[in-house]
Amino acid sequence: MAPTSGKRRVTITDVALHAGVSTSAVSKVLRNAYGVSPEMRERVRAAMAELDYRPHAAARGMRGRTYTIGVLLDNIRNAFFADILEGVNTELRGGDYQVLIGAAGFGEEDQTRLARALVDRQMDGLILIGPGFPRTEVLRTAATVPTVVIGHHDVAEEHDSVVDADALGAGLVIDHLVRLGHRRIALTSTPGNRGSGWSGTPERVQRRGYHEAMRRHGLQDLARVAMTAFSEEGGYRAGMELLASADRPTAVFGGADVAAMGVFRAARELGLRIPEDFSLAGYNNTAVAALAPVRLTSVDQAGGLMGTTAARLLLERIEGRTRSVLMTVSPSLVVRGTTGPPPATEV
Amino acid sequence: MAPTSGKRRVTITDVALHAGVSTSAVSKVLRNAYGVSPEMRERVRAAMAELDYRPHAAARGMRGRTYTIGVLLDNIRNAFFADILEGVNTELRGGDYQVLIGAAGFGEEDQTRLARALVDRQMDGLILIGPGFPRTEVLRTAATVPTVVIGHHDVAEEHDSVVDADALGAGLVIDHLVRLGHRRIALTSTPGNRGSGWSGTPERVQRRGYHEAMRRHGLQDLARVAMTAFSEEGGYRAGMELLASADRPTAVFGGADVAAMGVFRAARELGLRIPEDFSLAGYNNTAVAALAPVRLTSVDQAGGLMGTTAARLLLERIEGRTRSVLMTVSPSLVVRGTTGPPPATEV
DNA sequence: GTACGTGTGTAGAACGTTCTCCGAATTGAA
DNA sequence: TTCAATTCGGAGAACGTTCTACACACGTAC
Numbered sequence: 001m002a003p004t005s006g007k008r009r010v011t012i013t014d015v016a017l018h019a020g021v022s023t024s025a026v027s028k029v030l031r032n033a034y035g036v037s038p039e040m041r042e043r044v045r046a047a048m049a050e051l052d053y054r055p056h057a058a059a060r061g062m063r064g065r066t067y068t069i070g071v072l073l074d075n076i077r078n079a080f081f082a083d084i085l086e087g088v089n090t091e092l093r094g095g096d097y098q099v100l101i102g103a104a105g106f107g108e109e110d111q112t113r114l115a116r117a118l119v120d121r122q123m124d125g126l127i128l129i130g131p132g133f134p135r136t137e138v139l140r141t142a143a144t145v146p147t148v149v150i151g152h153h154d155v156a157e158e159h160d161s162v163v164d165a166d167a168l169g170a171g172l173v174i175d176h177l178v179r180l181g182h183r184r185i186a187l188t189s190t191p192g193n194r195g196s197g198w199s200g201t202p203e204r205v206q207r208r209g210y211h212e213a214m215r216r217h218g219l220q221d222l223a224r225v226a227m228t229a230f231s232e233e234g235g236y237r238a239g240m241e242l243l244a245s246a247d248r249p250t251a252v253f254g255g256a257d258v259a260a261m262g263v264f265r266a267a268r269e270l271g272l273r274i275p276e277d278f279s280l281a282g283y284n285n286t287a288v289a290a291l292a293p294v295r296l297t298s299v300d301q302a303g304g305l306m307g308t309t310a311a312r313l314l315l316e317r318i319e320g321r322t323r324s325v326l327m328t329v330s331p332s333l334v335v336r337g338t339t340g341p342p343p344a345t346e347v
Numbered sequence: 348m349a350p351t352s353g354k355r356r357v358t359i360t361d362v363a364l365h366a367g368v369s370t371s372a373v374s375k376v377l378r379n380a381y382g383v384s385p386e387m388r389e390r391v392r393a394a395m396a397e398l399d400y401r402p403h404a405a406a407r408g409m410r411g412r413t414y415t416i417g418v419l420l421d422n423i424r425n426a427f428f429a430d431i432l433e434g435v436n437t438e439l440r441g442g443d444y445q446v447l448i449g450a451a452g453f454g455e456e457d458q459t460r461l462a463r464a465l466v467d468r469q470m471d472g473l474i475l476i477g478p479g480f481p482r483t484e485v486l487r488t489a490a491t492v493p494t495v496v497i498g499h500h501d502v503a504e505e506h507d508s509v510v511d512a513d514a515l516g517a518g519l520v521i522d523h524l525v526r527l528g529h530r531r532i533a534l535t536s537t538p539g540n541r542g543s544g545w546s547g548t549p550e551r552v553q554r555r556g557y558h559e560a561m562r563r564h565g566l567q568d569l570a571r572v573a574m575t576a577f578s579e580e581g582g583y584r585a586g587m588e589l590l591a592s593a594d595r596p597t598a599v600f601g602g603a604d605v606a607a608m609g610v611f612r613a614a615r616e617l618g619l620r621i622p623e624d625f626s627l628a629g630y631n632n633t634a635v636a637a638l639a640p641v642r643l644t645s646v647d648q649a650g651g652l653m654g655t656t657a658a659r660l661l662l663e664r665i666e667g668r669t670r671s672v673l674m675t676v677s678p679s680l681v682v683r684g685t686t687g688p689p690p691a692t693e694v
Numbered sequence: 695g696t697a698c699g700t701g702t703g704t705a706g707a708a709c710g711t712t713c714t715c716c717g718a719a720t721t722g723a724a
Numbered sequence: 725t726t727c728a729a730t731t732c733g734g735a736g737a738a739c740g741t742t743c744t745a746c747a748c749a750c751g752t753a754c
Contacts, residue, residue, distance in 0.1 A: 009740090011739090011740055011741085012740065012741065013740080021703080021704090022703070022704045022705080023704090023740090023741085023742095024703075024704055024705075024706090024742085024743080025702095025703065025704075027741070027742060027743080028703090028742095028743095030741090030742095031742080031743095033742095033743085034701095035701075035702060035703075036702075036703085037701085037702060037703090040702080040703080054463060054467050055467065055740085055741075056467060056469070056739090056740055056741070057405075057464070057467040057468040057469065058405045058406075058408030058409055058413065058467075058468060058469040058739090058740080058741090059405075059408075059409055059709095059739070059740035059741040059742090060740080060741055060742075061405030061406075061408075061709090061741085062405055062406055062409065062708090062709045062710065062711090062739090062740080062741065062742085063708075063709055063740095063741055063742040063743075064741075064742055064743085066405065066468070068468065070447075075429075076423045076428075076429050076432060076448070077426065077429040077634065079424065081423075082422075082423050082424040085423060085450060089450065089452070093457075098449070098461070098464045098468075099449070099450070100417075100447040100448065100449055100468075101423070101447065101448040101449070101450065102445070102446070102447055102448070103432060103436065103446070103448065105436070110440075114445070116401060117404070117415075117445045120401050120402065120403060120404040120405075121404040121405060121413070121415065121445075121447075121468075122403070122404065122405040232634075232637075232638070261638050261639060261640070262639075264638075264639045264640055265638075265639035268639050268640075287424065287579075288635055288638065290579075291579070291608050291611075291612075291635065291641070292608060292609075292611045292612035292615050293608070293611055293615075293640045293641045294638070294640045294641065296640075356710090358709090358710055358711085359710065359711065360710080368733080368734085369733070369734045369735075370710090370711085370712095370734090371712085371713080371733075371734055371735075371736090372732095372733060372734075374711070374712060374713080375712095375713095375733090377711090377712095378712080378713095380712095380713085381731095382731075382732060382733070383732075383733080384731085384732060384733085387732080387733080402710085402711075403709090403710055403711070405709090405710080405711090406709070406710035406711040406712090406739095407710080407711055407712075408711085408739095409709090409710080409711065409712080409738090409739045409740070409741090410710095410711055410712035410713075410738075410739055411711075411712055411713085
């Protein structure tokens with residue numbers, strides 16, 4: 001058994017005794033419930049302060065709320081998630097709720113296990129960021145506890161959704177590159193074994209947007225997509241595949257900033273200068289993109305806004321809203337140093 | 348009240364009924380406790396599987412453990428923390444414990460509040476990464492629940508400690524730069540209002556190591572430290588201050604990779620080429636340092652190892668160890684493209 | 695004088711576990 | 725046969741809250 005050495009916790013009973021009232025009364029004060037006179041409220045408050053009382057969340061969880069919100073994500077290394085979380089924290093700061101994050105990894109089983117763990121720990125609400133476990137499992141979870149899904153474009157009665165207009169975002173990049181004079185523009189994307197049942201993963205919608213934009217510019221025959229993982233290494237391999245080929249693209253749109261970094265490495269290794277010989281754009285506008293040695297043109301998704309929105313929607317759901325809501329935020333292009341006109345020989 | 352719509356949870360009673368035994372028996376099986384026959388264990392196991400039973404963590408928390416470990420950190424944006432967390436997760440994967448992360452921000456009150464929240468939520472153990480709230484509060488917490496502190500060199504009976512040999516790490520960088528021919532080597536560091544009572548914060552130990560190394564090389568008079576925040580912006584300001592001055596250093600040791608990125612921006616803005624005109628090194632060897640456009644020379648701290656170690660120590664403490672343990676991991680230098688000999692005019 | 699709110703407070707039964715204690719059955723030794 | 729000793733299983737009291745139900749005191753309207 002854990003050595004809980006220290007003295008016993010101060011409980012609601014201690015407070016009640018100290019204030020000379022019933023535990024019910026203390027509980028009411030605690031929850032701002034109806035049926036307490038101002039004087040009693042004051043007396044109880046004083047007693048709580050005097051004894052340095054803090055309610056035991058686990059015990060509260062047995063009957064009512066735990067005042068805890070769980071966030072599930074695959075990997076905290078993804079800087080975009082940090083933006084979202086900052087938004088969530090901003091919205092919830094000062095309120096009664098605490099945010100606890102679970103980093104599940106990319107495995108389907110691990111994610112499922114974490115999701116269940118969050119439910120078992122009696123979270124009052126869940127924010128799932130780009131969940132990679134089966135949709136049916138998500139829906140089952142969402143039927144039990146208020147849930148907001150961030151990223152996937154699939155909507156459902158059971159949960160709210162906060163998404164980025166990814167098709168539009170992809171369009172922004174293509175428009176920008178075409179305007180610069182590029183025609184052979186490739187995309188790196190990921191098959192995304194994101195569990196089963198999701199038809200609207202961000203990467204898929206982004207891909208759709210890419211193809212639409214290429215078609216819009218009459219470049220559909222030049223469209224080319226390299227599928228790998230959204231990671232530095234994945235981007236590198238995709239970059240190698242694309243740039244070593246005969247009719248090599250003059251620009252690559254990395255579907256995620258990390259992947260773009262990998263493409264960058266491939267380009268450098270092949271002796272291509274950026275942006276003189278080759279243009280590169282990313283997606284998500286994570287912190288790296290802005291770094292002085294990087295200066296990557298990218299698409300900003302307003303992660304902070306997505307976070308605050310998700311938190312607000314979740315609170316509403318906890319308070320009882322049942323109609324589901326879809327919130328779409330629109331992306332914007334941030335042009336930096338990695339995109340420029342294609343080399344003269346290509347025009 | 349939250350709409351818990353779905354059907355009622357499967358409880359231990361349901362399992363007991365279904366298996367035709369008492370709840371006590373089920374509980375015993377659940378906890379691998381003494382006093383169950385193999386047949387009964389099998390029967391109960393089968394019932395649990397059949398009903399898809401999952402113990403209610405909040406309820407368990409009221410008497411025994413919650414099988415949850417809380418990690419407190421200031422900001423998930425710090426890529427070094429990701430390394431640590433990966434280590435923690437690796438060690439705990441497959442076990443009974445779940446890891447939940449709280450991102451407290453840098454404020455002293457916010458951190459204190461989060462720490463208390465974790466205790467209130469009945470965590471079985473706590474991992475505090477570079478805590479920025481008062482040491483007394485940490486010690487009080489550690490007296491109540493098993494705790495491991497990562498980063499700070501201050502040791503105590505109440506908790507275990509996992510630290511990097513930061514003085515040594517600073518020495519590695521200085522040695523490397525001196526060997527290249529540099530003499531005017533500056534450091535960017537942070538005052539770090541990391542709560543009160545900590546005398547061994549990583550940055551302080553690192554600073555000490557820097558001064559020792561400079562003295563060792565007879566360069567104590569050329570030592571120079573710019574104090575700012577460990578952030579891109581902070582690094583930029585420090586870089587500007589150092590590089591715009593008359594006797595500008597030929598090399599800067601950014602006390603953290605992010606800060607080094609800021610210094611990079613300052614250098615570029617002043618028209619200094621790296622590493623031809625000016626050398627730059629970072630600390631922590633975060634993911635950015637390895638990126639193709641960055642290639643920052645940095646000090647690797649083996650964050651993963653720190654994480655696995657911390658997790659292991661914590662489990663031991665939960666199992667009852669009371670003697671405190673200090674674990675030091677040694678850093679290693681990773682030389683990349685941002686360091687080279689000083690410009691000829693300087694030698 | 696009765697009936698009916700309305701506002702303020704308490705009693706006490708949940709909630710789903712853990713764990714101490716106790717009883718029954720079985721075994722082994724004297 | 726009797727008496728421990730050992731093993732297996734269950735009863736039931738916690739744990740710290742929430743929340744329903746109810747009691748009481750005080751109007752107020754008829």
